[in-house]
Amino acid sequence: MDVQQLTFIIVGLSFALYIGIALWARAGSTNEFYVAGGGVPPVLNGMATAADWMSAASFISMAGLISFMGYDGAVYLMGWTGGYVLLALCLAPYLRKFGKFTVPDFIGDRYYSQTARTVAVICAIFICFTYVAGQMRGVGVVFSRFLEVDIVAGVLIGMAIVFFYTVLGGMKGITYTQVAQYCVMIFAYLVPAVFISLMLTGHVLPQTGFGATLADDPNLFLLHKLDQVSLELGFAEYTSGTKSTIDVFFITFALMVGTAGLPHVIVRFFTVPKVRDARKSAGWALLFIAVLYTTAPSLAAFARTNMIDTINGQDMQGTRYQAAPEWIKNWEKTGLIEWDDKNQDGKMFYAGDERNEMLIDRDIMVLANPEIANLPAWVIALVAAGGVAAALSTSAGLLLVISTSVSHDLLKRNLMPAISEKAELGYARLAAAIAIIIAGWFGIHPPAFVAQVVAFAFGLAASSFFPAIIMGIFSKRMNSVGAVSGMVTGMVFTAVYIVFFKFISPELNSAEHWLFGISPEGIGTLGMLLNFTVAFSVARFSSDAPEEVQRMVESIRYPKTQISN
Amino acid sequence: MSTSRIQAENYWKANLRLLLKLLTVWFVVSFGAGILFVDALNQFSFFGFKLGFWFAQQGAIYTFVVLIFVYVYKMNTLDRQFGVDEE
Numbered sequence: 001m002d003v004q005q006l007t008f009i010i011v012g013l014s015f016a017l018y019i020g021i022a023l024w025a026r027a028g029s030t031n032e033f034y035v036a037g038g039g040v041p042p043v044l045n046g047m048a049t050a051a052d053w054m055s056a057a058s059f060i061s062m063a064g065l066i067s068f069m070g071y072d073g074a075v076y077l078m079g080w081t082g083g084y085v086l087l088a089l090c091l092a093p094y095l096r097k098f099g100k101f102t103v104p105d106f107i108g109d110r111y112y113s114q115t116a117r118t119v120a121v122i123c124a125i126f127i128c129f130t131y132v133a134g135q136m137r138g139v140g141v142v143f144s145r146f147l148e149v150d151i152v153a154g155v156l157i158g159m160a161i162v163f164f165y166t167v168l169g170g171m172k173g174i175t176y177t178q179v180a181q182y183c184v185m186i187f188a189y190l191v192p193a194v195f196i197s198l199m200l201t202g203h204v205l206p207q208t209g210f211g212a213t214l215a216d217d218p219n220l221f222l223l224h225k226l227d228q229v230s231l232e233l234g235f236a237e238y239t240s241g242t243k244s245t246i247d248v249f250f251i252t253f254a255l256m257v258g259t260a261g262l263p264h265v266i267v268r269f270f271t272v273p274k275v276r277d278a279r280k281s282a283g284w285a286l287l288f289i290a291v292l293y294t295t296a297p298s299l300a301a302f303a304r305t306n307m308i309d310t311i312n313g314q315d316m317q318g319t320r321y322q323a324a325p326e327w328i329k330n331w332e333k334t335g336l337i338e339w340d341d342k343n344q345d346g347k348m349f350y351a352g353d354e355r356n357e358m359l360i361d362r363d364i365m366v367l368a369n370p371e372i373a374n375l376p377a378w379v380i381a382l383v384a385a386g387g388v389a390a391a392l393s394t395s396a397g398l399l400l401v402i403s404t405s406v407s408h409d410l411l412k413r414n415l416m417p418a419i420s421e422k423a424e425l426g427y428a429r430l431a432a433a434i435a436i437i438i439a440g441w442f443g444i445h446p447p448a449f450v451a452q453v454v455a456f457a458f459g460l461a462a463s464s465f466f467p468a469i470i471m472g473i474f475s476k477r478m479n480s481v482g483a484v485s486g487m488v489t490g491m492v493f494t495a496v497y498i499v500f501f502k503f504i505s506p507e508l509n510s511a512e513h514w515l516f517g518i519s520p521e522g523i524g525t526l527g528m529l530l531n532f533t534v535a536f537s538v539a540r541f542s543s544d545a546p547e548e549v550q551r552m553v554e555s556i557r558y559p560k561t562q563i564s565n
Numbered sequence: 566m567s568t569s570r571i572q573a574e575n576y577w578k579a580n581l582r583l584l585l586k587l588l589t590v591w592f593v594v595s596f597g598a599g600i601l602f603v604d605a606l607n608q609f610s611f612f613g614f615k616l617g618f619w620f621a622q623q624g625a626i627y628t629f630v631v632l633i634f635v636y637v638y639k640m641n642t643l644d645r646q647f648g649v650d651e652e
Binding site: 066073074077082084085086088089090093210212213222223224245248249252253282286290293294297554557558560 | 570573576577580584587588591595596599600601603607611612613614615618619621622623625626627629630632633634636637640641644649650
């Protein structure tokens with residue numbers, strides 16, 4: 001059986017599994033549709049959260065990104081995991097105690113204001129659409145590369161699957177499919193990583209192989225070799241990186257608080273039965289995420305070593321193109337590898353300076369790994385299924401937040417409070433369906449700015465949601481004017497800065513023009529600080545939150561149902 | 566103030582003290598060891614890694630996981646002390 005048939009079978013089997021689960025977990029009420037009836041066991045919720053969180057970008061692009069960034073890749077590794085500590089300690093348990101369905105619910109009730117609720121709904125919808133566009137694209141890319149179907153057909157198949165289990169099952173359906181998707185995804189990620197670690201270093205665990213000596217030279221450490229080779233080829237030392245310390249600090253911080261403020265992550269903690277389960281399930285989620293996030297940097301270093309060895313040869317003089325392994329020619333067809341024989345010697349050479357003759361796309365580091373390491377065809381098929389699982393699980397989570405925001409926050413709590421539960425559920429399904437169609441359209445006609453707007457999603461979450469929720473829990477007296485002016489200031493500042501450097505004057509987007517040397521990716525941190533400052537200053541000069549709101553804050557801080565007077 | 570409100574207040578204070586300790590560790594391993602002092606720590610070797618680099622790409626993540634489980638354990642103890650555990 002060839003690779004393509006195997007891929008069809010494995011991807012097809014995984015789809016059958018997701019659909020089977022969806023049929024079993026249909027939602028009968030809004031409570032089930034929004035938060036899975038609040039009855040998901042913490043370990044499973046942790047797994048579903050992990051799948052929800054790790055997108056096509058984490059699965060396909062992150063290791064490649066790190067392998068080109070070296071040390072600087074730490075901003076993603078720490079940024080996208082450290083946020084869970086904030087979630088577990090500062091947000092999840094209290095929001096679970098609050099006990100409603102969405103983030104705008106909390107903001108609206110805590111700040112006793114429809115304006116605050118509306119601002120929150122708009123932010124939530126914007127963040128989710130930004131994110132979901134990239135996911136649908138990811139599904140299309142995996143389909144077209146591994147199954148050689150058209151990208152449009154790939155997106156349509158992906159849409160149909162997500163449509164089926166999101167519209168039918170709501171949160172209940174997606175939670176249990178995400179559990180399955182996590183298993184597929186993590187297995188697909190680990191198998192090639194373990195094989196490659198064994199081949200290069202003799203270690204089974206990629207996490208220890210990362211720091212080990214090379215199998216073919218027991219006196220040389222992998223990272224030491226990578227540092228040396230990088231310097232010789234005109235790159236920065238692999239373990240040092242090139243970003244300034246302040247920028248690394250601010251980007252990491254923005255990604256952490258952004259993660260903790262993302263609505264599709266927060267909503268997961270509304271689905272467990274009790275406050276203690278919310279705490280526990282954040283721990284499980286991070287544990288499951290950490291499995292992939294500690295493997296990724298190892299894979300990055302292995303892949304870079306392998307790639308340089310293959311292209312430049314053991315003697316670092318370049319490999320003759322005629323003698324190049326099959327995978328180079330395979331991936332050249334997709335345009336992910338390009339070779340331009342500048343010095344006409346018939347040999348390929350990869351470097352960080354004028355000697356360079358190669359163009360290498362970062363996505364190849366994960367997608368081509370099984371071929372680079374000569375792994376059997378079923379592993380290649382598995383990687384395809386893993387990529388699809390990562391993209392589908394994240395899209396479903398995001399689409400659910402969009403549909404909930406529309407049917408619950410916008411219609412039920414704002415425009416038409418009189419509708420029955422049945423009608424609300426109908427609207428939720430309708431909104432999910434429309435959102436899937438829009439997301440699919442973005443997937444087929446990707447706006448050129450998809451990569452740029454990801455900075456937006458995190459920046460906005462960091463500068464608007466995160467401070468508003470934190471103050472709502474930790475400051476009893478914080479009032480509506482303070483919180484709303486803080487959110488608006490943080491959001492406007494962050495948005496203006498990003499729009500200026502990413503869209504209006506991209507030619508100025510370099511360290512010497514940045515405010516305090518902070519890149520647009522890291523500016524959300526400053527936006528967050530501004531938000532806090534403005535909110536507290538305004539709140540000082542206006543009256544405290546009303547007594548009943550302060551009582552509500554007291555009660556979310558305390559796991560017991562009622563505090564008697 | 567009633568006894569149960571005082572209880573709730575004390576519970577919250579104990580919670581805040583715990584948060585402060587854990588978040589200090591959170592900050593020190595990531596922003597401290599992984600970013601601000603990475604160059605100084607890179608002088609030391611740790612199982613074939615430069616120490617600062619290891620914190621930035623591995624160690625901080627392991628610590629994060631441990632921190633959350635320590636929090637879960639400590640909070641469950643606190644819940645029992647205050648008689649608010651939910652089982």
